[in-house]
Amino acid sequence: MGIATDIKKRRMRLGISQQDLAELAGVGIATVKDIERGKGNPSLQTLQKLLEVLGLEMTLQVRNTWLTEDKSNEQ
Numbered sequence: 001m002g003i004a005t006d007i008k009k010r011r012m013r014l015g016i017s018q019q020d021l022a023e024l025a026g027v028g029i030a031t032v033k034d035i036e037r038g039k040g041n042p043s044l045q046t047l048q049k050l051l052e053v054l055g056l057e058m059t060l061q062v063r064n065t066w067l068t069e070d071k072s073n074e075q
Contacts, residue, residue, distance in 0.1 A: 025049040
């Protein structure tokens with residue numbers, strides 16, 4: 001599941017309309033609709049506002065990639 005699906009499911013579980021969510025988070029209704037459809041490119045600040053209203057939090061997880069691998073074996 002993506003963040004768009006998580007936001008929509010949580011909003012619906014709480015019984016909040018898209019309009020109410022937009023007003024409570026201080027963002028435009030079009031922004032909420034676009035995010036729930038997986039469209040647009042919301043800022044982290046916008047996502048944080050929505051998640052706060054919904055009682056959700058965002059976490060960042062670092063994957064193990066060539067950039068994060070142990071470089072101690074390099075000569």
